Amino acid sequence: MVVGVLALQGAFIEHQKMLEKLGVETFQIRNRSQLDKPMDGIVLPGGESTTMFRILRDQLMVEPLKKMIHGGLPTFGTCAGLLLLAKQVDNYKSDYLQTMDIEAKKNAYGRQLGSFKAIGEFNGQDNTPFVFIRAPYIVEAKEGVEVLAIVNGKIVAARQNNQFVTAFHPELTDDLTVHKYFVDMLG
Amino acid sequence: MNKRYELNKELAQMLKGGVIMDVTNAEQAKIAEEAGACAVMALERIPADIRAAGGVSRMSDPKLIKEIQEAVTIPVMAKVRIGHFVEAQILEALEIDYIDESEVLSPADDTYHIDKTKFKAPFVCGAKNLGEALRRIEEGASMIRTKGEPGTGDVIQAVIHMRKIQSEMRRMTSLSEDELYNEAKNLQVSYDLLKYVKENGKLPVVNFAAGGVATPADAALMMQLGAEGVFVGSGIFKSGDPAKRANAIVKAVTNFDDPKVLAELSEDLGEAMVGINENEIDLLMSNRGQ
Numbered sequence: 001m002v003v004g005v006l007a008l009q010g011a012f013i014e015h016q017k018m019l020e021k022l023g024v025e026t027f028q029i030r031n032r033s034q035l036d037k038p039m040d041g042i043v044l045p046g047g048e049s050t051t052m053f054r055i056l057r058d059q060l061m062v063e064p065l066k067k068m069i070h071g072g073l074p075t076f077g078t079c080a081g082l083l084l085l086a087k088q089v090d091n092y093k094s095d096y097l098q099t100m101d102i103e104a105k106k107n108a109y110g111r112q113l114g115s116f117k118a119i120g121e122f123n124g125q126d127n128t129p130f131v132f133i134r135a136p137y138i139v140e141a142k143e144g145v146e147v148l149a150i151v152n153g154k155i156v157a158a159r160q161n162n163q164f165v166t167a168f169h170p171e172l173t174d175d176l177t178v179h180k181y182f183v184d185m186l187g
Numbered sequence: 188m189n190k191r192y193e194l195n196k197e198l199a200q201m202l203k204g205g206v207i208m209d210v211t212n213a214e215q216a217k218i219a220e221e222a223g224a225c226a227v228m229a230l231e232r233i234p235a236d237i238r239a240a241g242g243v244s245r246m247s248d249p250k251l252i253k254e255i256q257e258a259v260t261i262p263v264m265a266k267v268r269i270g271h272f273v274e275a276q277i278l279e280a281l282e283i284d285y286i287d288e289s290e291v292l293s294p295a296d297d298t299y300h301i302d303k304t305k306f307k308a309p310f311v312c313g314a315k316n317l318g319e320a321l322r323r324i325e326e327g328a329s330m331i332r333t334k335g336e337p338g339t340g341d342v343i344q345a346v347i348h349m350r351k352i353q354s355e356m357r358r359m360t361s362l363s364e365d366e367l368y369n370e371a372k373n374l375q376v377s378y379d380l381l382k383y384v385k386e387n388g389k390l391p392v393v394n395f396a397a398g399g400v401a402t403p404a405d406a407a408l409m410m411q412l413g414a415e416g417v418f419v420g421s422g423i424f425k426s427g428d429p430a431k432r433a434n435a436i437v438k439a440v441t442n443f444d445d446p447k448v449l450a451e452l453s454e455d456l457g458e459a460m461v462g463i464n465e466n467e468i469d470l471l472m473s474n475r476g477q
Binding site: 007008009010011012013014030031046047048050051054055058059079080092106107110111112113115116117131133134169172 | 193194198223225279438448
């Protein structure tokens, strides 16, 4: 099993470490040609969505990436990755990848002083740690989207077929629950 | 370790592989964001102008900081004088995303740095060697950057500081436990922090490069020397074509180990900031706050 981790900016190494703990091989995707390497899944990590999208656009990676996701490649977006995949962003004029039928809200909990940790239920599993860093949340999950976690009344994890997103950062914890869920999607 | 400090270290992790740019108004902040900056540093004058103007240099006007916060969705940082904890209280009240306790401004205290553990807002501090870095972390900094020599457009000091920190860390990994006690004494740092460095070969927080970065090649050089991201101060808005240069530096950090891409990025950027070299300046800012 091999997973490509988008490594344009942000906390991509943390995802690689988690996946490697689960016996999954990973590699970094920094440019257009690395998108052509064979992979069983892809991770869009946390970081700044504006930064990542500008580089994706400049390096002509938007269309090939969209094609791969529409083609059924298992895709896991955390935080900024969630924003990249959302069809709509409520408080931001998004022209990102827009492949997933969710409406997200950017910096939904405010600035850094609004960042927080919580423990809750993910896909029926109790005691999953959630780390929210200037995080978004999902305002609305459209038809065909399965809600996997809710914190303080807000949707913070969801899946639509091959696309799986979390508003929080499982890669910053020692808990492998969420990454295991993604590895199970790899088939 | 308290949750707030962990969250603050984790925000710095999200900035990794990115470029943090100095901006002096909302318009520049938007240019920086559009070019791909992962955060902006709001200040009234960029370091090159602070250097030229002389006099006492202080925290920026809150009005300016608020305008910049309104203009962009990426994190906004701002600087306070070394030891000036009231300026830091004010920035925290503005809900700033990161406070830079910075040698670029005139120090307010020649002995004591801010006790950063008293704050909820995160702090980044400059360091030119491992001892300084660990002392700042002990005081509560959740991110470190090299000091470099700000406002010069000359990368030599940032290189010296980054090399020094990296080589000192490498040396720590080879020390025995008993030698480590003595080294903690020499460096005036706690044994526990030094033990972390020995065991992990790195700082317990994210470490960026800063000071004198002016070109995509400078940024990539700092990344190859072990920086986890780059601050660019005067280098962008003192150059001929700020938007283009800013964007090229962003992509140079992503592609730091790909010389072919770096060659393309370095092409036709217009004039770089003229710069002054460290022998031509009277004031070495990096000596402020040991």
